[in-house]
Amino acid sequence: EEPFNEHWQTVYSLCHPCHIHYDLIGKYETLEEDSNYILQLAGVGNYLKFPTYAKSTRTTDEMTTEFFQNISSEHQTQLYEVYKLDFLMFNYSVPSYLKLE
Numbered sequence: 001e002e003p004f005n006e007h008w009q010t011v012y013s014l015c016h017p018c019h020i021h022y023d024l025i026g027k028y029e030t031l032e033e034d035s036n037y038i039l040q041l042a043g044v045g046n047y048l049k050f051p052t053y054a055k056s057t058r059t060t061d062e063m064t065t066e067f068f069q070n071i072s073s074e075h076q077t078q079l080y081e082v083y084k085l086d087f088l089m090f091n092y093s094v095p096s097y098l099k100l101e
Contacts, residue, residue, distance in 0.1 A: 011086045027090070065097040073099035
């Protein structure tokens with residue numbers, strides 16, 4: 001089996017959280033806030049800001065729910081198993097749209 005493209009790779013295998021002591025861990029959901037916090041800690045928050053982007057009128061949850069409706073519960077379970085350690089290590093709950101077997 002070929003390894004995943006880096007965009008689909010599990011976070012724990014990319015960032016090695018069991019081997020590297022991180023002082024901070026940011027999440028994509030709070031990327032702007034987390035980045036600006038780090039800039040403040042670095043003493044450059046008054047000079048630099050994380051770039052903002054236009055918010056969509058549809059939420060990520062709405063779009064994801066729509067996409068997952070077309071995936072069988074068996075495949076959803078298999079997909080969850082691939083990323084299960086990421087869910088556990090980074091304190092994510094199982095999304096309500098997932099239909100797990």
